[in-house]
Amino acid sequence: MARRASLEPRSRPPIAAGTVRPVALFDIRAFGDPVLRQRAAEITALDASLAQLAADMLDTMYDAPGVGLAAPQVGVQRRMFVYDINDGNGPNTVINPVLMGHEGEQTSEEGCLSVPGLSWPLTRYEKVHLTGVDLDGNELSIDAEGLLARCFQHEVDHLDGMLLLERLDKRDRKGAMKALRGRTLGFSDLAGESRARSVGHGS
Ligand SMILES: [Zn+2]
Numbered sequence: 250m251a252r253r254a255s256l257e258p259r260s261r262p263p264i265a266a267g268t269v270r271p272v273a274l275f276d277i278r279a280f281g282d283p284v285l286r287q288r289a290a291e292i293t294a295l296d297a298s299l300a301q302l303a304a305d306m307l308d309t310m311y312d313a314p315g316v317g318l319a320a321p322q323v324g325v326q327r328r329m330f331v332y333d334i335n336d337g338n339g340p341n342t343v344i345n346p347v348l349m350g351h352e353g354e355q356t357s358e359e360g361c362l363s364v365p366g367l368s369w370p371l372t373r374y375e376k377v378h379l380t381g382v383d384l385d386g387n388e389l390s391i392d393a394e395g396l397l398a399r400c401f402q403h404e405v406d407h408l409d410g411m412l413l414l415e416r417l418d419k420r421d422r423k424g425a426m427k428a429l430r431g432r433t434l435g436f437s438d439l440a441g442e443s444r445a446r447s448v449g450h451g452s
Pocket residue numbers: 250251360361362363403407
């Protein structure tokens with residue numbers, strides 16, 4: 250995800266003295282990039298490169314700003330996402346996430362960092378259960394509701410190659426495609442807006 254229209258832009262958490270490191274930002278892949286349409290591969294080994302990837306994804310997410318970012322959005326075809334919904338429990342990384350169950354429905358405005366500047370009312374499950382592992386290999390088992398549940402559904406969709414556009418009803422999707430076609434014509438503007446500074450990480 251997940252830029253949420255109603256959410257205040259959030260700022261980077263304070264960095265403790267002595268832990269300053271260079272900020273590395275990815276380019277966020279935008280709608281139309283084929284990498285967003287592919288199913289990402291299961292992660293089979295936890296290593297230092299994965300921790301570095303997560304750290305750089307978090308920098309990119311906070312910079313955007315957004316509340317979630319999936320690896321395919323930075324061109325990496327692996328099943329991993331980072332999130333921080335600004336509830337005091339972030340930042341977090343989930344590897345090989347699986348949605349196990351769901352309950353109820355919620356409808357609210359939802360956007361995506363890969364479809365910058367646009368959002369739509371979207372119906373999702375109100376509650377979901379998510380499993381996966383964290384960067385240390387600890388098993389995760391999370392009951393989520395509200396925004397967190399929405400974030401999980403959005404990010405797992407990314408790992409399955411699905412954008413929120415495909416979840417819109419027929420009328421909203423038609424409007425969305427029209428808006429996006431208009432943007433493609435003025436692509437230089439869109440690129441300038443969505444392309445953050447890039448340090449390292451060509452991918
Ligand atoms: Zn997204």
